[in-house]
Amino acid sequence: MQVFELRYPGAFLDGLTKDVCHQVGLLLSVLESHLTDAAVGLALYQEAQVRLLQQPHRPAWLRRRDAVRTVENEMPRQVPPAALSPDEFVKHMSDIHAAADLQVRRAEWAAGQAPDSYMQHLVFIHARTVLYALDGISKALGVLADTSGVPLGVKTAKNAYDAALPDLVGVRDSSHHVEDRARSLSGQGKKKKPVPPLPGNNRLIITNGLRGNQFGHTLADGRYGEVDISATSVETAQTAIQSAFDALAWHGPSRTVPF
Numbered sequence: 353m354q355v356f357e358l359r360y361p362g363a364f365l366d367g368l369t370k371d372v373c374h375q376v377g378l379l380l381s382v383l384e385s386h387l388t389d390a391a392v393g394l395a396l397y398q399e400a401q402v403r404l405l406q407q408p409h410r411p412a413w414l415r416r417r418d419a420v421r422t423v424e425n426e427m428p429r430q431v432p433p434a435a436l437s438p439d440e441f442v443k444h445m446s447d448i449h450a451a452a453d454l455q456v457r458r459a460e461w462a463a464g465q466a467p468d469s470y471m472q473h474l475v476f477i478h479a480r481t482v483l484y485a486l487d488g489i490s491k492a493l494g495v496l497a498d499t500s501g502v503p504l505g506v507k508t509a510k511n512a513y514d515a516a517l518p519d520l521v522g523v524r525d526s527s528h529h530v531e532d533r534a535r536s537l538s539g540q541g542k543k544k545k546p547v548p549p550l551p552g553n554n555r556l557i558i559t560n561g562l563r564g565n566q567f568g569h570t571l572a573d574g575r576y577g578e579v580d581i582s583a584t585s586v587e588t589a590q591t592a593i594q595s596a597f598d599a600l601a602w603h604g605p606s607r608t609v610p611f
């Protein structure tokens with residue numbers, strides 16, 4: 353697991369009123385927590401990718417084919433095949449196969465083997481964890497930058513972060529409102545409106561797309577946006593947070609996290 357350090361330049365904040373100092377301290381804790389989420393989420397995302405690559409490249413039905421055939425042969429035929437029409441016979445055999453396949457899958461699950469679709473979905477779950485953490489950092493930096501008495505350097509750090517991840521907010525919004533993007537809608541409540549088509553895209557809507565490490569969605573304005581789920585993105589967040597920390601006035605001994 354890659355560790356992303358943050359250094360608190362001091363133990364106590366200077367140059368702020370008591371109430372603002374308390375608020376800023378809480379926001380710094382929020383930023384630290386979001387960076388932890390991004391770091392842990394990235395590690396889990398990378399582990400899930402490795403597990404997928406290590407799995408045998410065989411479809412699930414092929415892997416369990418012999419087991420399904422064994423169960424099929426053991427299942428009773430309640431209706432004599434001779435009494436069935438050709439269409440009824442096909443349906444009857446299809447029903448037996450479906451029941452046998454389900455029985456085999458349930459036996460695998462009971463034995464602790466997760467469904468293939470679950471394992472594949474882990475990659476997307478952890479990618480969204482990183483995405484939401486990165487977005488939370490942007491929001492917390494924005495609130496911190498707008499706090500009374502906070503140095504301009506915090507706003508500079510926020511702007512640099514947003515410039516480095518230009519599609520972050522749009523991808524996060526589409527990911528959180530995927531039910532709207534699936535219907536080509538954007539906006540909130542009664543103000544929802546169709547996502548505008550762009551030239552040549554024929555209203556193609558993409559949700560939860562993963563191209564390499566690029567996690568993408570169709571955005572509210574019809575464009576396709578991506579966020580890189582990688583150490584580079586988390587390092588960008590680390591740099592922005594550290595810049596915000598360094599812009600504040602401190603006194604007392606410094607400390608570095610995580611512990």
